[in-house]
Amino acid sequence: MTLWIPGPTEVRPSILAELARPPIGHRSAGMKDLHHRIDGPLALAFGLAPDSPSTVAVHSASGTAIMEAALHGVGERVLSLINGAFSKRFAAVAEALGKEVTRIEVPMGQVVDPMKVAQALDTKGPFDAMTVVSSETSTGTATPLAPLAKVLENHPNVRFLVDVVSMIAAGPIDFDTHRVDFALAGVQKALALPPGIAVMCCSERYLAEAQKRNRPSWYLDPVRIIEGHAAQKTPATPAVPHYYALAQQLEDISAGVTLPKGHAPxxxxxxxxxxxxxxxxxxxxxxxxxxxxxxxxxxxxxxxxxxxxxxxxxxxxxxxxxxxxxxxxxxxxxxxxxxxxxxxxxxxxxxxxxxxxxxxxxxxxxxxxxx
Ligand SMILES: Cc1ncc(COP(=O)(O)O)c(C=O)c1O
The missing domain is CATH 3.90.1150.10 (Aspartate Aminotransferase, domain 1)
Structure with missing residues (x-):
């Protein structure tokens, strides 16, 4: 059966073969090498320039877990833009963590009007964070980030948290240009990997603020995850076979190997x-x-x-x-x-x-x- 569902999707045999490599110690030089192989091309997936101050990371968990992690690093007042099942989930996760959530909801298939977002930020705030799903997998709807980034220019204290689960590797994210503070994704969509790990990117602003906050989680503490990744020391035993697959797939995409036959190099x-x-x-x-x-x-x-x-x-x-x-x-x-x-x-x-x-x-x- 060929998968044309909205994820998980088909994984190439050469990538599946990476999962079968013998385990290595996660404190070994081999693991450091894997981190090294992943970081460069993962930065490209988030659209980071070589001199970007933003940081990428990997965690052994699903996309939803990283929604939770992202929210642990921000304050209590969250504005959630809802236009489908996963943006609803982002808000529900915030609520489950005890945040005060204000929702702007539009029917499935529509996009929240940035003017309404500006209005909510001006009249219902102040907010500490705003959640949005850039590609609602439930409705095939993409929310452009540029107009939201523009609106947030007037609200520098609002951290911009973006689910890019079904956008990453399918369309540009331009993390820094869009003033995103935290972007998260599973890998089972357009990255074409087996489910099991998640990738993320965070801004300097986000990290500096999160470091100062009480973050009531250990495994999903965003600072522990991001700093651990940067130090090439995962906080706990990672899903190493998935790291192999991720490293290979990111290298292949960056080398143009996954493009259709006959594509110019x-x-x-x-x-x-x-x-x-x-x-x-x-x-x-x-x-x-x-x-x-x-x-x-x-x-x-x-x-x-x-x-x-x-x-x-x-x-x-x-x-x-x-x-x-x-x-x-x-x-x-x-x-x-x-x-x-x-x-x-x-x-x-x-x-x-x-x-x-x-x-x-x-x-x-x-x-x-x-x-
Ligand atoms: C847009 C979006 N966000 C979040 C999720 C949840 O990701 P996971 O199932 O990896 O927790 C999905 C899964 O389909 C999704 O499509």
Whole structure:
């Protein structure tokens, strides 16, 4: 079964093979070497310039755990922008930690208007942090960070916490340009790795403030995680096989190895940019295919996410489409939560190619013709 769900996604055999390496001691020179291999290209994934003061890190946990870690480093008053299941989760995690959460919520598939954010910051604050999900995997909706960064220019004490779970390695994050303070992601989406570890990036501002706060966690203390990673000493025994896979995949992406055959040789930031272009092309092709069936994406075209398309099903029987494709050995997803039966999602992420997408869409044409 080929995974075209919104994560986890397909992992290349050469990356899976990295998981089978014999264990090494996590205080060994080999582990230091792994940290070294990871840090450079991971900084590229977050869009950091070589002289950036921001810091990347890895932790053996899922994306949700790092939402929690990020929130341990900020004050009590949190503004949460909600436009789907995972942005709702970010707010729920903040509440579970005892934060005072103010929500701005819009229907699934929409994006919170930056003007409304400015208004909330001016009239309902002061806030210590703002949470946002840059690509809502539940609705295939991308929230542009630039307008939010602009709004936050007037609120320098608000730490900007961004979930980039289904954005990283599918589209640019530009962490410093967008004044992000903490970005977090699992690796099972567009990084095309098996689930099990998470990656993050934090600003100097965030780290300096977090160092001074009471942080009621040990394993999810962001300062312990970030400083431990920087010192190449993980606080606890890490999932070393996943570090091998991450190091190899990041190196491969940075060397342009994961790009479609025949792509001009590129490396470094240009290779990451080329990967984003592959994702954009898959998004455009999926939207065009949907249109050909009289269907449309849930979000407005300018907010369509690069790694996952959420298609409004109209009269199409979603369960039958998903089941029909499963018979053809392709896995796509029904809509999320209330959108079940009304939408379906195609995760065109990671190392998938336009050619592979074409094969999936041809199979989908066949199933739809049968229905
Ligand atoms: C946007 C987004 N945020 C958070 C999560 C949660 O990540 P995890 O399941 O790794 O905890 C997901 C998982 O699908 C997601 O898509």
């Amino acid at each position: 590129v490396e470094g930031p240009a290779a990451w940019q080329a990967r984003y272009e592959v994702h954009s092309a898959m998004r455009a092709r999926t939207a065009e295919w949907a249109e050909g069936h009289g269907l449309s994406l849930l979000p407005a075209p300018e907010f369509a996410a690069p790694a996952v398309s959420c298609i409004q099903a109209g009269k199409l029987n979603v369960a039958a489409l998903v089941a029909g494709l499963a018979e053809e050995d392709y896995s796509i997803s029904n809509g999320y939560g209330d959108l079940k039966g009304k939408t379906f999602r195609i995760g065109h992420m990671g190392d998938h190619s336009l050619q592979g997408l074409e094969e999936l869409l041809t199979a989908a044409d066949k199933v739809i013709a049968r229905l």
